[in-house]
Amino acid sequence: MAVAASTVNGFSLTPVSKADENYHRPTDLKAFDDTKAGVKGLVDAGITEIPRIFYSPPENFNSDDVSSETQIHIPVIDLEHIDKSTVDRVREASEKLGFFQLINHGIPVDVLEEMKDAVRRFHEQETESRKQYYTRDLTMPLIYNSNFDLYSAATTNWRDTFGYISAPKLHNPASLPEICRDILVDYSKRVMEVGKLLFELLSEALGLNPNYLNDIDCNEGLALVCHYYPQCPQPNLAIGTSEHTDNDFITVLLQDHIGGLQIRYENKWVDVPPVAGALVVNIGDLMQLITNDKFKSVKHRVLANKEGPRVSVAGVFSTLSFPTSKLYGPIKELLSEDNPAIYRETTVRDFSIQFRSVGLGTSTLQHFKLSEADT
Numbered sequence: 505m506a507v508a509a510s511t512v513n514g515f516s517l518t519p520v521s522k523a524d525e526n527y528h529r530p531t532d533l534k535a536f537d538d539t540k541a542g543v544k545g546l547v548d549a550g551i552t553e554i555p556r557i558f559y560s561p562p563e564n565f566n567s568d569d570v571s572s573e574t575q576i577h578i579p580v581i582d583l584e585h586i587d588k589s590t591v592d593r594v595r596e597a598s599e600k601l602g603f604f605q606l607i608n609h610g611i612p613v614d615v616l617e618e619m620k621d622a623v624r625r626f627h628e629q630e631t632e633s634r635k636q637y638y639t640r641d642l643t644m645p646l647i648y649n650s651n652f653d654l655y656s657a658a659t660t661n662w663r664d665t666f667g668y669i670s671a672p673k674l675h676n677p678a679s680l681p682e683i684c685r686d687i688l689v690d691y692s693k694r695v696m697e698v699g700k701l702l703f704e705l706l707s708e709a710l711g712l713n714p715n716y717l718n719d720i721d722c723n724e725g726l727a728l729v730c731h732y733y734p735q736c737p738q739p740n741l742a743i744g745t746s747e748h749t750d751n752d753f754i755t756v757l758l759q760d761h762i763g764g765l766q767i768r769y770e771n772k773w774v775d776v777p778p779v780a781g782a783l784v785v786n787i788g789d790l791m792q793l794i795t796n797d798k799f800k801s802v803k804h805r806v807l808a809n810k811e812g813p814r815v816s817v818a819g820v821f822s823t824l825s826f827p828t829s830k831l832y833g834p835i836k837e838l839l840s841e842d843n844p845a846i847y848r849e850t851t852v853r854d855f856s857i858q859f860r861s862v863g864l865g866t867s868t869l870q871h872f873k874l875s876e877a878d879t
């Protein structure tokens with residue numbers, strides 16, 4: 505039997521039908537967080553109306569805003585035979601859309617399937633077992649929560665997530681939950697290899713030595729961010745992931761067959777259709793910064809869906825808040841009198857802290873722009 509959202513796990517979550525004056529967002533956010541059961545917990549409780557905290561602004565549901573143009577396709581790049589045309593396609597996609605898909609990337613289909621299964625297994629295990637990993641403490645080996653920016657973002661997303669930092673090495677894999685341990689370790693190694701190859705292709709696409717981006721350690725850090733988007737009873741009111749750009753060098757994303765990922769191109773939302781066996785690659789803010797805007801970190805979002813769960817695994821190439829003193833600024837070889845530096849130098853840590861402090865949807869890059877007075 506369906507129950508009202510107000511009684512989920514004994515906590516008061518204001519149901520949507522209540523009048524505005526009864527709604528106190530911070531209280532409801534805390535009540536939701538304290539359940540430690542995530543959005544999955546609400547769905548398990550049988551809600552038929554989404555709690556008010558998940559209401560997304562109506563402008564997110566403007567159908568005029570969605571591209572009907574079939575000519576905009578996210579390129580699918582085949583790595584079976586890599587040659588100059590591969591580099592040209594990577595360059596074109598990175599400059600224009602900031603997104604492309606990869607096939608024949610070297611990760612076997614059964615590994616991709618097992619990785620997606622492990623994400624489902626983790627989120628679908630007994631609630632009591634899952635709860636032990638629920639935390640906002642970034643020093644934990646595995647961080648499970650709903651909405652990393654729950655208390656800072658304007659919109660709460662219909663999504664739960666667990667994350668694991670695989671590089672630079674921090675934790676003993678033995679401290680990871682057994683339910684997903686082996687595949688997290690295996691999949692991370694394989695994504696590292698794909699990343700190394702991608703940084704070579706991106707270096708060449710920039711006209712640099714193929715080792716350039718690996719030599720400056722763009723591949724030093726990798727986090728796996730494993731999303732679970734439960735089915736949503738009112739997908740026209742909530743959003744799976746708010747529009748944002750990624751605060752890393754690149755993201756290598758594995759998505760399942762459900763769909764819902766969209767990118768912002770020429771003021772329209774364009775679907776990134778699921779392609780069996782493919783990985784989605786996108787340029788992050790740090791790559792846009794070091795390429796001085798040549799490669800674009802493009803806004804994207806994920807719609808909530810009646811169908812679900814949807815799972816995805818974002819391989820985030822960044823050392824995040826890991827302490828490091830290395831500075832990243834626009835690559836000197838790419839600059840000229842006509843193309844002066846637009847951004848100041850930053851450590852990856854400062855860049856990440858700025859991103860986390862504002863939450864999804866606010867531009868981190870803007871904060872690192874040189875002002876007129878600096879140039």
Ligand SMILES: O=C(O)CCC(=O)C(=O)O
Pocket residue numbers: 729731745750757759765804805806815816818
């Ligand atoms: O779930 C997805 O497809 C995308 C998630 C995403 O954009 C992210 O983790 O940055």
Ligand SMILES: [Fe+2]
Pocket residue numbers: 748749750755804
């Ligand atoms: Fe993203």
